[in-house]
Amino acid sequence: MSQKVVTRFAPSPTGMLHIGGVRTALFCWLFARKHEGTFILRIEDTDLSRSTDDNIRIIEDGMAWCGLDWDEGPVPGDPQAWRGPNGPYRQMQRLESHYRPALEKLLAEGRAYRCRCSKESLDAARAEAEREGRIFQYPGTCREAGHDASQPFSVRLKMPQGGEPWLEEDCIVLRDLIKGELRFPATSLDDWILARTDGTPTYNFCVVVDDTSMSVTHVIRGDDHVANTPKQIALYQAFGFEQPTFAHVPMILGKDGAKLSKRHGATSITEYQAMGFLPSAVRLALARLSWTPKIDGKAVESAEEELLTDEQMIQLFDLADCQKSPARFDMDKLQWINQKLIQRASWQELEPHLRSFLPEAWSGKSDDWKALAIHSTQKGKSLVEMAEALRFAFERPAGFDAKAVEKFLTDAIKPALRDLCALTDYTHEALEAGFNAILEKHGLKTKDLAQALRVALCGKPVSPGIFDTLLLAGRDEVVARVERWL
């Protein structure tokens, strides 16, 4: 197969970008990047009630934040614009240009037919079958009726009934890159609806038309679509289209093994952003769910190897190394990854991400100050923790930890604090020298003075390294905050 790889992520605008969707998108993206192919973003907006421009914007923004750049698809912020040769990339804009002609073709060729059965009568039949414990399948009432368009109709696909040469032992066979070979008995599928009575096409129909017209070579999507695939395969047959390669990635479950939902905490990608995760950390954590990178055929064997860069992920990514079973989302691991990536990033890399968690005053600080602030807090698990640890540098403590005050801000320490206020040379070296001199003079231990200072400056006995804390607060603030205790 020498043709260029094309993958696509096709979310429907529900008002948020689900973390599970992001994982699927990530796999599509990794696969496309690895094979130097094309990654398409397509919006499945046939559910009109939810498909607002705002909701589509949420998807675009979420994708962008995650660093999942698409080669073809909508242009953020402009509902009418798109880039790529096979647009539009919003389904509702493809009705007349793509779906209608495809439907006509099928009808004309007798691959599909007009069905006049009403939804009501079908529902009733289904209910009755259910009551009697039978399985309901559309009985094919209109299959050979040859109805014309003179009365309201829906359009159904003539599904194989057994004996068709492209079946294997009367089964529709799905060769899935992750799941392996799956067989679905033809008789288990009925003639499904391609277009509703109101003329709008259904999801399974649109997907096939779109994937074909967009030349998608690899359909990488969620597990929940496995059972839809044989229907789609039958449609590819009806059209005479070549099938793409399928790969169904397992679902992401919550901590308790149930489908990941709101009650597990965060499901929307924007919540992860708000919790102070780096997009790179989210990418790695998500990728490592159901995927085991293999280096020279061996799975990663150390913490060091676990921390793959994007480049390594792209290079190593292989659908063959993906799990068939669902994985539970592991927040602890995400935090660990986040912490590690924060640790190894430069302050310049971190700054743009950290900025939004800090007060306005941050932007007025010098580069040296910012670098120090970031370096001194770069052990946190999240950007939120870093920002929290830097609070003291922007505002005076709102309150003081009573126990800490009692323990550290003793009368015995006050003469030393007074001496410390006299220090004027605010460089790390000078501060350290002066600090040590004061300790010696008063016969104190580092801990005594450092903790007293922390409480006075931050309201609590926790802060970055004591010299960094002093430097970050600045002499004026140090003196001001310490003096009230003297």
Place this chain on the structure above:
RNA sequence: GGGGCUAUCGUCUAGGGGUCAGGACACCGCCCUUUCACGGCGGUAACACGGGUUCAAAUCCCGUUAGCCCUACCA
């Protein structure tokens, strides 16, 4: 009810006839230490169950159980 998928430490997983069943996260302990952390070292912990096949089964086969997906004129 029918069709399909899945099952190794708490979690993510490696391993696919003979392994002390390996790693990572989390957890616990010790060390380091100017706080909180970081870091270093060590430890606890798993083959869902029942039958086969075999000299030998976590690995192969068949059941059972459990979970998930589909079974819409939703996507």
